[in-house]
Amino acid sequence: MKAxxxxxxxxxxxxxxxxxxxxxxxxxxxxxxxxLLGMLAGEHAITFVRTLLVHVTS
Incomplete structure (x- = not known):
């Protein structure tokens, strides 16, 4: 939050x-x-895709 x-x-x-x-x-x-919105979306998209891949592969 400080950042x-x-x-x-x-x-x-x-x-x-x-x-x-x-x-x-x-x-x-x-x-x-x-x-800026595109940058934030891209940053969160990577985390979202990783989370999906973990759930799909397990």
């Missing part, structure tokens, strides 16, 4: 810095969130 809070805090800090400096985000927010 999630730290990640969120750093994201907010970087967003504030981008706003103050006047730099646009490298990706539109929707695209960035879709990419």
């Amino acid at each position: 999630y809070l730290l990640s969120l805090l750093l994201g907010v800090v970087v967003g504030l810095i981008y706003h103050v400096v006047g730099v646009k985000s490298p990706a539109p927010p929707t695209v960035a969130l879709a990419g």
Whole structure:
């Protein structure tokens, strides 16, 4: 849980810095969130498939 809070805090800090400096985000927010969702889905998919394989082979 600590890693999630730290990640969120750093994201907010970087967003504030981008706003103050006047730099646009490298990706539109929707695209960035879709990419993060894909990364999370891929990470959890591997664990899910491993769990299924353990149940199927045993």
